[in-house]
Amino acid sequence: MFxxxxxxxxxxxTLDVARAVMGMRLVRLEGETRLAGVITEAEAYIGESDLGCHAKAGLTPRTAVMYGPPGHAYVYFTYGMHWMLNFVTEAEGFPAAVLIRAIQPTEGLEIVAARRKGRPSAEWANGPGKICQSLGIDRALNGHDLCAPEAVLFVENGDPIPDxxxxxxxxxxxxSVPEPWKSVPWRFRVTQGIGDQG
DNA sequence: AGCACGATTAACT
DNA sequence: GTTAATCGTGCTC
Incomplete structure (x- = not known):
């Protein structure tokens, strides 16, 4: 079992976490309904010195969750219409997170399909905004404790993904992020076995 | 108070 | 390939 x-x-x-979540299951509970998918892509955002990370602005109302304890959700809004899901990592006080960029839906497919109406299954959750749309993740889950017994958003073990x-x-x-931050290889994705991204 | 811009997506040409 | 959609955030005045 999971x-x-x-x-x-x-x-x-954070880089260890971003690598390790490959193949794990992201689970969202909506009352009696369980929605889930296998994580196939993630990126690391590490500290105030990382100019691609929101924490470059220091401790602000928006970034406060990243400075908090690990194992919580950092959910933020961007481009006027999209929500993004991150897992807070590292020790409390150090701002870092893993952005979940893609999952392959495995449970609650009827609901996911309805929320991604008219689109092929390959495009249901192959982007960070699409994940939040399909799993019903928004501001209400910012700061949510992924490790609490009563959590409605959490992660489960899956089949390990080989290097x-x-x-x-x-x-x-x-x-518009300066180098080296723009190009550091902090993105991980499953390119064989699971998912359909190449 | 005003401004520029964004860890994106979908719909165009 | 380009671009509109759309608004919270952090910065400047």
């Missing part, structure tokens, strides 16, 4: 991931998992170097199936490369969407 076991829930507990806090020590997130209280580690041969994981591609590492630069993060996406940081077009």
């Amino acid at each position: 076991t829930r991931i507990s806090r020590p998992f997130f209280s580690r170097p 041969s199936s994981v591609t590492i490369g630069p993060r996406v969407g940081l077009n």
Whole structure:
């Protein structure tokens, strides 16, 4: 069976967490309904010195969650219409997080399909905004404790993904971020076995 | 109070 | 390939 991931998992170097979540299940509970998918892409955002990370602005109302304890959700709004889901990592006081960029939906497919109406299944959750749309994640889940017994958003163990199936490369969407932060290889994605991204 | 811009997406040409 | 949509955030005045 699948076991829930507990806090020590997130209280580690962010790059380790970003790699380790490959193949794990992201689970969202909506009352009696369970929605879930296998994580196939993630990126690391690490500290105030990382100019691609929101924490470059220091401790603000928006970034406060990243400064808090690990194992919580950092959910933020961007481009006037999209929500993004992150897992807070590392020790409390150090601002870092893993952005979940893609999942392959495995449970609650009827609801996911309805929320992604008219689109092929391959495009249901192959982007950070699409994940939040399909799983019903928004501001209400910012700061949510992923490790609490009563959590409605959490992570479960999945089948481990071998290194041969994981591609590492630069993060996406940081077009105006200066080097080296724009190009550091802090993006991980499953390119064989699960998912359909190449 | 005003401003520029964004860890994106979908719909165009 | 380009671009509109759309608004919270952090910065400047």
